[in-house]
Amino acid sequence: MLKRLALIFGPVIAALALVLVVLFIGPLDKHKHNLPLEEQAAVSLSPTVFRQSYLKNMALSDEDHRFVPFFGSSEWNRMDAFHPAVLARAYHRNYQPFLLGQKGAEALTQYFGMQQIMKNMHHKQAVFFVSPQWFTKADQQSAAFQFYFSKDQALAFLQNQTGTYADRYAAKRLLATYPNVPYADLIQKVADGNKLSATDLNYIRFNTTVHRNEDAFFSRINVGDNLKKRVIPKVKELPQPYNAERLDAKAVQLGQAQTRNNRFGILDNFFTNRIGSSFPSLRNAQAHFNYTQSAEYSDFQLDLTQLAKTHTNVIFVIPPVNSKWAKYTGLNENMYQASVRKIKYQLTSQGFKNIVDLSRRGNEPYFMEDTIHLGWRGWLAFDQGVAPFLEHKQPAPMYHLNNHFISHDWNNFDPINNDVNTFK
Incomplete structure (x- = not known):
């Protein structure tokens, strides 16, 4: 009878014991680097990789291969032949982008994601793609934030907090955006x-x-195959060696070939599938949009506070919108530029001097892939601003933070009718 019970329950007990060992001790290869896996994770754009910490820290801590965090949102998923990950691979840059962004991810999501990789950001470099479209009067969408938030982020935040004004504000924002957040009692403290x-x-x-x-054990499952399917094949489309004029000509050629069914320079598939029959109703639909007053400005300040805390040398990229589409939908260009001035003042007045401002280039042919995302020539302009910053040694930044940027006064400051330099 005992032998029979052992045969029946032995495998179950052994499996449970193995799970307990994994959870409480960790896999044996926990601290080993795996370049193929790191390269896959860097361009995965999987919500699992974005939420969790294991693969991010594996890559960012690899001293033999330099991965640089590229913070942003949905633009990283626009993988044409001129995407930063493709160009870095094609021209053997001394860095590889680790893409940290998802549709609906904004400043607050990025702040809590940074908590997980804090130890691997000290005195390193990063790229931060900041979109004025984040800065709406409507608050951060709770559903999107909760989808990208993980227990590990909550625990990392709790481990890293030191009782500062920014810590307290971040905790309050977290509880307001995710009332049932794990470890809510500790976050309330x-x-x-x-x-x-x-x-x-x-x-x-x-x-x-x-x-x-648990993350180390399961994170490999949903890495995806963007590297093999969406990056490496596009490398073969680019001319060798690097030549700015030939690349621009290639970008124009691809843009022309893929934007034939509309007058806005929008990718054919996007125009057909995402705009389609709703096109007539979108005329002047964005006339009321306003990016100048938003709680997002305080959330963005949390990101800056975290980047300053780790002495990360950051270059910020501010994109344009598709000018032809903006004119059709009634998006106010003066309002857009006012939001850009506000973002840039928040950056430069605190020592964040490295900015690639593309906000006025949305009228250039084949600069945008769709209504708001860079494509072809836009990615080339992005690369021309970002690559030299990453490839060459830069002076250490001198940050001087101002907590007044975490305030209702700054959130509600009107840069259309007021000079941002007058804000105190």
């Missing part, structure tokens, strides 16, 4: 300005071990 106890910290460390070991 931070929001209230109370110090976490030794018991709290031990509890946080224990749960961090469990979640990160």
Whole structure:
């Protein structure tokens, strides 16, 4: 009878024991680097990779291969032949972009994602694609934020917080955006300005071990195959060696070939499938849009605070919108440029001096792929601004943060009718 029971339950017990070992001790190869896996993860654009920490930290801590975090949102998924990941691979740059962005991901999502990779951002470089379209009067969409948020992010935030004004504000924003967030009681302590106890910290460390070991075990499952299917094939389309004029001509050629069914320079498939029959109703549909007053400005300040905390040398890219489409939909160009001035003032007044401002180039042919995303020639302009910054040694940044950028006064400051330099 005992032998029979052993045969029946033995495998189950062994499997449970293995799971417990994995969760509480971790896989044996936990600290080993795996370049093929790191390269896959870097261009994966999988929500799993975006949410979790294991593959991000594996790549960003690799001292033999330089991966640079590229923060943004949906633009990274526009993978034509001139995408940053394709150009970096085609021309053997001394870095590879690690794409950190998803549709609907904005400043608050990026802030909590940074908590997970903080130890691998100290005195390194990063690229931050900041879209004025984030800065709407409507708050960060709770559903999108919650989808990209993980328990590991909550635990990393709790481990990293030091009771600063920014910490307290971030905790309050987290509770407001995700009322049922994991570890809400501990996050509430931070929001209230109370110090976490030794018991709290031990509890946080224990749960961090469990979640990160689980992440290490399962994160390889949903990496995807963008590298093989969407990056490497496009490398073969580019001329060799690098030549700016030949690349621009190629970008024009591809843009012309793929934007034939509309007068806006929009990708044919996008115009057919995303605009289609709703086209007539979109005339002047964006006339009321306003990106100049938003709680997003305070959320963006959280990102800047975190980047300054790790002394990360960052280059920011500000995109345009498709000018022809903006005119059709009634999007106010003066309003758009006012939001750009506000973003740039928030950056430059605190020492974030590296900015690639593309915001006035949305009228150039084949610069945009669709209504708001860079394509062909836009990616080339992006690369011409970003690549030299990453490939050559840069002076260390001198940041001087101003907590007044986390305030209703700054969120509501009107840069259309007021000079941003007058903000105190």
